[in-house]
Amino acid sequence: MKPYADLQPRGQIARLRQLGQAALTHYDLPPARLTPLSHQEATIFRVDTVTGDRFTLRIYNPAFFNRARSCRRCCGLMRWGVRRV
Secondary structure (H helix, E strand, O other): OOOHHHOOHHHHHHHHHHHHHHHHOOOOOOOEEEEEEEEOOEEEEEEEEOOOOEEEEEEEOHHHOOOOOOHHHHHHHHOOOEEEO
16 A cells, blocks of 8 residues: 555545545444545545535644644544534
């Protein structure tokens, strides 16, 4: 498997979509379609469930986080999790 940093943006989004689909299995949601909205320091997907509910899923790009950022800051950002649109 090619390293994430070596992928073109389209490949990065595809990889993150797979990660997002896997992450959503840990929530009480019906099957969903992920549509990319933004791909910069975070990739944001619109999540459309088969029941018509809409959410956003934000996945932060690991390249934007380095040792200078504390674990506390990263955890705070991850609390965004899945939000209803």
